[in-house]
Every structure is written in structure tokens, then in C-alpha cells.
Amino acid sequence: MASEVKVPTLGESVTEGTIGEWLKKPGDPVKVDEPIASLETDKVAVEVPSPVAGVIGELKAEVGDTVEVGAVIATVEDDVAAGESTKVAPREQDAAQAETKASSPPPAAAKEAAPGDTQTLSPAVRRAVLEHGVDPSTIKGTGKDGRLTKEDVLAAAEAKKSDGGTVEDAAPDQAKAASPAPAATGERREERVKMTRMRQTIARRLKGAQENAALLTTFNDCDMSAVIEAREKYKDLFAKKHDIKLGFMGFFAKAACLALKDVPSVNAYIEGDEIVYHDYVDISVAVSAPNGLVVPVIRDAQAKGFAQIEKDIADFGKRARDGTLTMDDMKGGTFTISNGGVFGSLMSTPIINPPQSAVLGLHRIEDRPVAIDGKVEIRPMMYIALSYDHRLIDGREAVTALKIIKEAIEDPTRMLIDL
Template sequence: MPTEVKVPTLGESVTEATIGELLKKVGDTVKIDEPIASLETDKVAVEAPSPVAGTITEFRVAVGDTVEVGAIIAVVGESGAAATAAASEAPAAAPAPAPAPAQAKAESIDAAQTLSPAVRRAVLEHGVDPSTIKGTGKDGRLTKEDVIAAAEAKKTDVATPASAPAPAAAPLATGERREERVKMTRMRQTIAKRLKSAQDTAALLTTFNDVDMSAVMEARDKYKDLFAKKHDVRLGFMGFFAKAACLALKDVPAVNAYIEGDEIIYHDYVDISVAVSAPNGLVVPVVRDCQAKGFAQIEKDIADFGKRAKDGTLTMEDMKGGTFTISNGGVFGSLMSTPIINPPQSAVLGLHRIEDRPVVRNGEIVIRPMMYIALSYDHRLIDGREAVTALKIIKEAIEDPTRMLIDL
């Protein structure tokens, strides 16, 4: 008996989503709880699983469609002996023309893994064999980037035979100009609205400082192997900055507060939103109760968020709340920036790349690994003195990590 696959509950206050990708096609068999479609919400991507095992007989949506919770995505029919018997009673179809070689390659591994429409298109365009490519997507699925990379590698590996005449140079394209119009994903639309709303609502201002990273880098070099062996996680910089932020937010509570109507909400805890990159944009999962956690647990939480952001398995619950944000543009090479706050939060700390620069120490010019740090804040709530003080506390804690151990 046919079973309808519906849009699942998406989270508190989330009522609709966009069809980001169809993971199966009509005629494919599915197992119980196997995902058949990827849905994009305002914050995360979620998957719609099949409630039964069977064969997909119909899709009632297409990529890009906006669907509400409970809407029908697809219909799954029976499989197994009953389906086989039904197929045997159907009239024989005329023989279909043989597929093109590239198409045959794309279809040859459908039993092993499902290719998304974008990946199938890339396979056909580049003429590569998908069964020879190792997927980097969730559960080993192929991505469009995997196909393109394999195609480029194939071009590099194929050498021109010595006896073959040199091919004539291809004529240079002159005056060719192309444009591509792509609809914004729901997540990107939400990011755009929230950032613009923050600029329109808050009185944004940014204060800067620079930090000598020598002490933290020495501590990491000295203890990174022991730390990884004991805690099974890498000792990164984010743990240091998270604990330094806890000191600053304790001493300057306005930086850890919200404005709600005509009231200020102060928090006696520190939930840090950590900006990480996901396939569809920047997301900010929350490391909760940082003031009570050690370096190891903070680093484990951040590493887990980074992995799940890449896999697209972050949940709405992971994103809820947050009293302060840390955004590390340095991993992409940023020297300096003015980050935008994440409403309803009132401040965000921006980290940047570390580079050797000449500085004066004890009257002498020396080379030190320096980082610019920036604190953007809502001037409606946080005065300049408070913002500068908070950033100075973070700077001092990073330059002398002992302060984080004795709560200075």
C-alpha cells in the first residue's frame, strides 16, 4: 500500500523549508529511515526520511520548492515479491535506446549510492566514472566538487603520446561574457535578513586591539601532544579565547547581555556562539556554559560542531541561545575586520590571522607573532569604556594565560 513521505517537524517556530536536494529518484528502492530529500530551513539543513521500505513511485515536489511541515514530498510503494509480481503483469515496454557512455557510468553505481541532480549533471558534463571517485559528502556521497576535482586530475594525468602530432591551438574566445542567475538558499536569505536587521537596529561600533600570541603558541607547542593523548582532541586557539572571553564577560556583564524592549537581560552564564562554515553558509552553534567547562570540553564541542556543520547534521537545538559570539576569520587569512553582532546578542569577538610583526619590548624592536582582535558591540547597551575594557581583559589573558587559571 502506498505510503506518503511528509515534511517532518523542523523545530520550534519553524513552519516551512525549501527543497534543497532530492537524494533519490522515481523507481529507486529505499530502506526504512533512509533519507530521500534534503530540506533547507532558516538555520540548518535537515533530511526527510522514508517511514517505510519500498520503491519511490512519485515525487510531488521539485528542488527549490517551498514546503510546509506536513506537506507530501513523495510516495513510496511496496517492494519485494508483491512489487515484482505487479511488474510481471505489466505489458512489456519497447526496448529503450542504450544510454550514452557517460550516462551509463552515472547510472552504474545507483545501486551503491545515490547521485544528486547536480552531481549527475557534473558527471555527464565531465565524462568521468563516478565509481572511481571517493566521495567527501555525508556518508561518503559524491559532491559536485568531487566530480570536478576528479575531472581536473584526469586532465593532468593524461599525457599526450610522443608520436601524436601536437594539437592545434584552440582559438581564443573573444568578448565572451557569461552570467548565471541562481536563487538564494533559504539559509542565505535568512543570514542576509538577520545581518541587515542587526545593522538597522543596533548602534554598531567596533574597537580594536592587537595580541602577542607568543605565550599561547608556546603553551600549545609544549602540551599539544600530551593534551591530544589525554583528551583525544587537538588543542586549538579557540579554547584559549573562549576562556579569556569568560573572564571579560564576568567583569563586564553588559557585553554578555541582551536588550529586550525597554529592559536589559543579564546572564550569569556564558553560552558562546562559535561561527563555523557549512556548505550553505555560516552557522553559529552554541557552546553552552563555557564558564564551567575546561579547555578539553570546549575544544571537543567546537570540533564536533565543525564536523557536523560540514556533514549538514547540525540541529535547531544546536543553534538556540548564545550570549556572545566568537568569529575566527583568521582561518581564511583575514588580517582585520568589523564583525556584525548576532541578534539578540550585544557583542561579537573577531579573531584574525597570526603574522610576525615588529613590536617594541623593553625598548627594543623584536619580532612577535601578532593577531589583531576586534570587538563589535551595540552602543545602545555597551559604553565605549566597557567595550575597550572587555577587549583589554581578553588581550591580557591571551598574553599571560596564567590569568585564566587564577581568575584575574
């Protein structure tokens, strides 16, 4: 008896998605709730689980097909039915057995991988495995249900390098298979790749922001000495008590809450001919994911402490890399913080995340000479930028909000006494 695999509910106002990748093929065994396909929506990649245990039967959609919520995309047969449907002629069976023997791993490798220990790899993990030539069956996964993450693969690759050999030496066959043939001298190549659904949505929203909002950016710089000193002084105690590292984003999130409280228009947005103000701060944090930029939301940031904010950010980052963020994680948001500094950016003009009216851009910290009390000193400085919708936010308000953030970072005590 075959069971149908249907497209699950994808979130509010999302009625369809695109088959990004089949994680299982016909004939593969599958467990209950084991992912069999990756489905791309406008905001996230969603894994489609199997409703029953059995064997994959027919795939009713191909990669790139658009499917609606509730549509049947595959069937799963029970073990008995699958066994009967997969019987082959003796000659074909002999050929299959010969092929299996030829492709079987050596005994040593068979011992390393437990019987039946097949892993479902996400696209990002699969790319990392091919790129670095590591054996996924020898790596212990730290993701949900023991699944491999990209970081697990990178760590394994680094471990092999530190053991005195290169990754290519450890797995020459995989490296050769993953490396494209070198182009002939003077040959010019082109490759056309269809944009993912998420990338199309990102492009459409960002272009819409430029067309529908009066964008302007104001800049400032802040001395990071006080924050760096506080982190250095309390990092061990903080980590011991809260089981999370004390990062920079917690400071900027709390500083932003101060600014948005004093300048409420920066935390508002335009809807029709009305302005919608908020008495809470839901901060969207821009996070880099394998398929593009996503912006999960820290709810009620104004009511959370540093530890909870840091835990939320760390959780979002991990789930973004693993591809397990949900639509609800990214719903809403009244203000955005984007940290280009982690990639080395010195300065930028970030684009707002509609329908929000402002976004704070953070950048890399570098030692620069600054004048302090008439003397030139070397301080760790960061350029910060606030892009805003000038239809709603006046220049005075934008500059004031950014100045409040600067002052709170340079004197973190202000965040404790609400100044």
C-alpha cells in the first residue's frame, strides 16, 4: 500500500513552493518524518518529511517544479509492497549484484560506517563535502538528530590538514570528481543558473524598497573601547552563568532599543496613508544562509537581557546554516540590524527591509587615530550607518537615533540606567 507525500503548510500567505532538491530517490528506504525533499519558498527552504516509514515509490514532481500546498509530490510504499514491486529478472539481478560488488567500499571503510548509516545531506553540506573531499560517514554530526552541518565538514577538513596531510591526499577520488576539468587556454565559458525562489524574492523586495521608499543614509563612528573592555572583563563569568558567549550584537540590540524608544518614528512604518507605531521592538537580524540572506526576528528585544538576545542570535545563525528556520521565525520585525563587519566591510549603505522604515548597518572594527582631549590616540573604531525612509523619518530624527546608539556603545552604563 502506498502513502502520499503532500506539500505541508508553508506559513501565512504562502501557497506554493518550488522543488529545490530531492533528498531521496525511488527505491530508497525512508523513516517516519525523515526529509525526502527540499522545498524552496519565498523566504526559507522547507524540508518535506515522509509521513510513514517504507520505501520511496514514485516522484510526482521534478526539481524546479512549482507545487501548491497540499499537492501530492511523491508516494511511499510499505516494505512488503516495495519488495514485490522491485523484483528484477535473474539476469538483471546478477548485473545489479556485480555492480554493487564493484562499487562496494573496502573493508576498512565498511567498518567505519555502521550498517545502514546513510545520511541525508543538505545542499550546503553536500557542496562542502565535495569541495573538501571528506567522507561524511566518518564525521559526527552536531545538527538536529545528529545531522551533519557545514561547520562539521569544515572542522573535519581542518582536522585532516592539521594531522599533516591535505584533504586532497586523504580523498583524491572525491577531489578529482568535484574539480571541473581545466579550461583550455583562452577558452571563455558561460553558465546559466536559474535563480532560486528565495533569491528572486530577495531581488524583488530590495528593488521594491528602492522604488517605493525615499532612502537616505546617515553615518557616524563609535569608539568600541568600552564594549571591548566589558566583554574582556566579563566574558568568562557571562559564559559560565548563561552558557553563551557575550558578543557585540547584544550591545547594539540594546542600544537600538534605547534609540527607538526615544525616536519612535524609526520603529514605525507607513501603511497606506497611516503611520503604524509600535510600543515594542522586534529586531530583524540579517543572517547569511546557504541560499541567501534571511532575517529572523528577536521578539520583544526591549524586554530581553543580553544573555537571551545572544542566545536568540546564536540559535538563528545555527538554524539558518542548517536550513531549519521557519516562516514564523521571520514574520514581522520593526527594525533591522545588518552586520557586514563579519565579512570585512568598512562602510556600506544598507537597504531597509520593507515595510520597516530603518536599518542599522554595522561594520568591521579597526584601529584608527582619533583626537581625544587634544591628543591623538589609537582607538578601535567602527563606522555605523542608519538607512531610513525619508518619507517618514526626518534627518534630525535619524541623526538623533544614530547618535543615541553611538553614545550607548561608547558608554554602556547608559543602557543600564536608561539614558
